[in-house]
Amino acid sequence: MSEPEILLRAVDLQVSYRQQEGWLPVLHRVNFAIRRGETFGLVGESGCGKSTVALQLLGYRHPSARVEGGHIEFGGRDLLTLPRRELDRIRGDRISFVPQNPTTALNPGMRVGDQVVEILRLHKRVADAAQALARVTELFGLVGLPTPRALLGRYPHQLSGGQxxxxxxxxxxxxxxxxxxxxxxxxxxxxxxxxxIVELLIDLRQRIGLSMLYVTHDLGLLSQIADRVGVMYAGHMVEIAPVAELFHQPRHPYTRGLIGSIPRIDRPDEPAARPLRGLLRRNELPAGCPFQPRCDFAEASCAVNHQTLDRVAPGHEVACQRWRALLAPAVAAAGEAAAPRATVEPEPPLLALDHLSIAYGATGGALSRFLGAAPFVAVRDVNLAIGQGETLALVGESGSGKSTVARAVSGLLRPHDGQVLLRGQKLAGLVRERSGDQRREIQYIFQNPDASLNPRAKIGTILARPLEMFFDLDRRATRERVLEALADVRLDAGYADRYADQLSGGERQRVAIARALIARPTLLLCDEVLSALDVSVQANVLDLLRRLRSEHQVAMLFISHDLAVVRSIADKVGVLFQGQLMQLGRTEDIFAPPFHPYTHSLLMAVPDPDRPRRSMPAARRVAARPAMATGCPYAGRCAWQPGPVCETATPPWRKTGRGAAIYCHLPLDELAARARWTPSEATAPSPGASPSPSPRSLA
Incomplete structure (x- = not known):
């Protein structure tokens, strides 16, 4: 059988960016090819050059960038030498682009249908308005948008993130x-x-022969969608391999470190091969292998010998002179022992939520009263408790109410009903009404340190601020506490004199954690603190949180949509859907049958390199139910729904023998029998890179 046609080939691609001290090379003789009909994945840490490669394929160059050498072959032409007019004809027509953030990519002042028509007219693909309308309707149906004709006239803000x-x-x-x-x-x-979205892309590839370059830092995701993967480090392509072989036999130490950093949902207590040590520092790279300063397999000659891609197996290339040393199975490296999980809950618990409900618009503003608008209930009747030194995770999709619960605990939102108790004492609804000690004891770590750290203040000043608010310390004592906080998060004293923009993403998140810890809290509210980080940085921050929990006996309310991370750090888990708790219990109980149908759908959606991709029964997609409607809020989306009882009667809380509770009409034995996700299934070896032949409907 002949090899598929090469659609695009990058040869010795070199790009530099201008900086104050001169030109900084960001791509070093990058070589790869994309075949017709395949998905080629490009993976690596932030700053490795992935997005720069992607933009070169589209002919986009930053004003401070220049191409130093190489070429990109596409359709018999070099994309790097084409004039602007020719590039404009290719972009959006023969090579198109899907951005990371659709909210900023879509024009907020144009209807979404008109934005698609604009592209069709630019490339002269439609003759008149009727043909344009038909084509856009066809496209919206192709990508699984419900009621395509009705969506044409909507603006971006009227659609969900997925839409x-x-x-x-x-x-x-x-x-x-x-x-x-x-x-x-x-x-x-x-x-x-x-x-x-991933199943949509797989479906499109199979139906219309779509070719894709998929750029990501999520290796687990690539294991589900890619045919081949290129691994980049510091602007170098260090390994290219078929996806199954890359995960089961990585030949480059960096690839091995990335894979070892992935938290595994089926092996929560197994230590990673080792989170990658150190950080990528472009100004300290050796003349030879760029990964040598962080490599556990390096020898002296690696620092001076230039590494080139060599074929080590059919379709498998690696840029490492020591690749044979990696042929042995991966062995967990010695490192810090995992912090023990909390096992005893004190009485009373440190934090308790008692029938907590939160509504937007419940304060009855003048406009709401004039319009007669009913409040939107974001969280309904939530009951849970967190013990000293214990971690409770809240999971659920966007809009489920996770962050709303955290904001109510912190005093940023006033509860509509119910109460928040700290050591059995009711807390005032808003933070300004609480005592200084109560404010100090509950500290918030935000998702995005870029937005939460003052860019004009040095790190030492940022960390000193909580000390000024909660403690009466002199300058010397303040400085000592600041340096102690930096040491707690494994940052040296020199960081106190830096600004936030001089730090990497992982370092900024460590500073955010240090700022919360310096107040000596008893409870940390961690709101998606890992979601924006690379997998290697994520592993290091996760280890840091475990250690700090053990050393300081700090409790955590840990909010995340990453179930593998949750399983590795949480003692208890609550599953939220549209503000309603659907399942609550100790972590080991949440990840074993019986499951709530919604919990099961979340587990089945987790990308796992060791688990074969399986098609799932389609969950019905319906509009959100009214905030105070009777019945189960998951009714209409539930693939296991037994009948109309789910829409008319409030489900009972069914308690399992292990102490977990499930909010569902179905009996526990039936919930267990329907489960297709089990820990034993999750460890099954992947049969290869091929996706499931029949992706489920996305309508």
């Missing part, structure tokens, strides 16, 4: 391109929406 990304994919497909470049298209989406 916005589907519109961007429809725009990319409008002119039947040969290649679609996708730059982190699912970053920031919850696990169920991410799964829908």
């Amino acid at each position: 916005q990304q589907r519109v961007c994919i429809a725009m990319a497909l409008a002119c039947d391109p040969d290649l679609v470049v996708l730059d982190e298209p699912t970053t920031g989406l919850d696990v169920t929406t991410q799964e829908q």
